[in-house]
Amino acid sequence: MSISLGKYIIKGNKLIGSNTLIKRLQVLQKKAVRALVGARYNANTSPIFRRLKILRISDLIDLEQAKLSYKFVHNELPPGISMLFLPNAFNHRYNTRAIRNPRVAKHKTSIIHKSFLIKSPTIWSDLPLIIKSATTVKALKNRFTKHKIASY
Numbered sequence: 001m002s003i004s005l006g007k008y009i010i011k012g013n014k015l016i017g018s019n020t021l022i023k024r025l026q027v028l029q030k031k032a033v034r035a036l037v038g039a040r041y042n043a044n045t046s047p048i049f050r051r052l053k054i055l056r057i058s059d060l061i062d063l064e065q066a067k068l069s070y071k072f073v074h075n076e077l078p079p080g081i082s083m084l085f086l087p088n089a090f091n092h093r094y095n096t097r098a099i100r101n102p103r104v105a106k107h108k109t110s111i112i113h114k115s116f117l118i119k120s121p122t123i124w125s126d127l128p129l130i131i132k133s134a135t136t137v138k139a140l141k142n143r144f145t146k147h148k149i150a151s152y
Contacts, residue, residue, distance in 0.1 A: 029056065070134070131144055
């Protein structure tokens with residue numbers, strides 16, 4: 001799989017949210033990293049990902065979601081997409097640290113639960129402050145990557 005194809009699949013997942021596709025890609029990615037280092041077919045891949053400094057497919061999707069929330073918080077999204085998110089300011093009028101953070105909308109269906117409108121704010125709220133305080137998208141990506149790889 002080429003790098004550009006991977007980016008399209010990951011960016012497309014923001015809208016589709018296909019768990020079947022993600023699971024297939026995870027299996028293929030694990031096979032690929034095992035082949036890269038000549039590991040056995042059933043070797044644990046966590047140390048391999050850590051050594052190669054490669055993010056898992058699921059973490060790449062989470063990174064894209066975090067970048068989306070980062071752009072919302074810093075007013076870098078196009079107006080049409082930005083209107084889909086609500087900031088925490090709509091909950092109350094107090095000036096808190098999280099007033100510009102995207103708010104997780106109330107939902108009743110599982111299809112909406114899987115959408116980027118719910119996943120992106122949820123992932124953003126779970127990130128450590130050191131990652132959220134990045135000044136650029138590139139810095140966010142680097143901090144996120146280091147944080148995830150350290151957890152493998």
